[in-house]
Amino acid sequence: MAISIQYWANYTAEKPKLMRKSDNAVISNHVLKFLFDQETKTIHSVIQASMRNTSYKVTANLGNSYEVSNTSCECPLGKYECHHVASALLYGYKCVSKTDIKCGWLKNTKTSIKKDIKTMEE
Template identity: 55%
Template sequence: MRQGTRLNFPLIRQTESAEESRMMQVVHGRNCDCGKAFSILYWSNYTAGTTKLMPKSETAVQSDHVLKFVYDKDALFIRGIVQASMRDWSYQVTITLGSNYTVEQSTCECVNGMDKCHHKASILLCG
C-alpha cells in the first residue's frame, strides 16, 4: 500500500498555523534561504558516503520540490513536505538534529523513509 499524500495540481503551497509561525522559522519553495537556517554541514554529513543523495537532493531543491519547511531551532527539529520526483505525491519528513552536525533521528513516508532518502536530504539542503 502506497503511503504519502496525493497532490492536486496546480500545486498549492502548504500553510502553517499562526502558532507555528510564532514558534518556528518557515520557508516555502523558492523562498528557501538555503544555508541560512542552520549549517550546510548537516546535509553534507547526512549524504556522505552515498552516490545518489547529493545530486538528487540538489535537483529536488532546485526544482522547488520542497513544499514546506518548518525549523524549530530551540528543539533542533525539522518538519517538511517534499514532492516525490516526477509524481503527484508528496511525503512528510521529520528530522531531529544531533550534536556535531549529525541527524539524530529521521522519518519519511517514502519507501526508503526509515533509511536515508533524498527527501530528507532535500529538507536538510533547503535549510
C-alpha cells in the same frame, strides 16, 4: 542561514546519488513546506515526489555535532536514508528565511508594565 551545510554533508557523505537527487529536488522547487524549530532542533517539511503527484512528510532531528540523529519520511525508503530528508537539510541551508523558523514569545518583553508608576489620583 539557520541550518549548517555540515548536516547535509554528513547525511549524504559518500553517497553521490543522494547528493545529486537532493540538490535536484531543491533546484526544482520540490520542497513544498519547511519549518525549523530551533528549540528542539527539528525540521518539519513536505517534499514533493520527483516522478509522481505525491508529497511526503519529512521530520529530522539535528544533533549537536552536525549529525542527523533521527529521521522519518513517508516514502518507501523513509526508514533508511532517502533524498527527501537530504532535500530538507539542503533547503534549510540554501533557502531558509525568518518566516520558516518557528517563533517563540519572549518571556521578559522590553515593553513590560512598570509596577512603580502611579496614577494621577495617587
